[in-house]
Amino acid sequence: MSVIVVVAAVIVGPGGRVLAAQRAEPAALAGGWEFPGGKVDPGESEEVALVRECREELGVEVAVGARVGGDWPLAEGYIMRVWLCSLTSGTPEAREHLALRWLGPGEYYEVEWLGADLPIMKTVESLLPRD
Numbered sequence: 001m002s003v004i005v006v007v008a009a010v011i012v013g014p015g016g017r018v019l020a021a022q023r024a025e026p027a028a029l030a031g032g033w034e035f036p037g038g039k040v041d042p043g044e045s046e047e048v049a050l051v052r053e054c055r056e057e058l059g060v061e062v063a064v065g066a067r068v069g070g071d072w073p074l075a076e077g078y079i080m081r082v083w084l085c086s087l088t089s090g091t092p093e094a095r096e097h098l099a100l101r102w103l104g105p106g107e108y109y110e111v112e113w114l115g116a117d118l119p120i121m122k123t124v125e126s127l128l129p130r131d
């Protein structure tokens with residue numbers, strides 16, 4: 001059985017702000033914070049899936065930039081692949097999440113990241129220039 005790939009976007013705004021999104025479901029993950037994204041559809045490229053998920057979940061268009069790390073472990077049978085992204089149009093709205101927050105440097109750990117996302121946030125912090 002092949003692994004299921006989840007793609008996620010670290011949307012970076014002015015001043016090194018990073019967009020965090022609070023999951024609405026399932027119950028076990030609800031309330032935890034993540035990077036927007038989701039599963040790649042059959043036959044879909046990962047970058048196209050990332051752009052689609054940002055459009056569906058946030059109502060924005062993004063440009064996909066550099067990859068963050070390699071295959072991040074999720075639950076058994078799932079891996080997550082992550083890219084830095086920038087907004088090319090729109091203002092993010094919580095269409096499928098409970099809430100959104102822009103976290104500036106110094107605020108990156110103010111939300112309760114999902115277990116898989118905390119090490120990703122640490123790697124992102126090391127990649128972003130500090131003002």
Ligand SMILES: Nc1nc2c([nH]c(=O)n2[C@H]2C[C@H](O)[C@@H](COP(=O)(O)OP(=O)(O)OP(=O)(O)O)O2)c(=O)[nH]1
Binds near residue numbers: 006008029
């Ligand atoms: N999108 C996303 N999912 C994450 C993150 N961290 C993490 O553990 N996950 C888990 C939660 C889910 O079990 C899985 C992604 O599923 P999803 O619900 O976002 O996928 P999807 O949008 O395609 O949703 P669906 O069609 O299955 O309802 O990965 C993250 O930062 N972003």
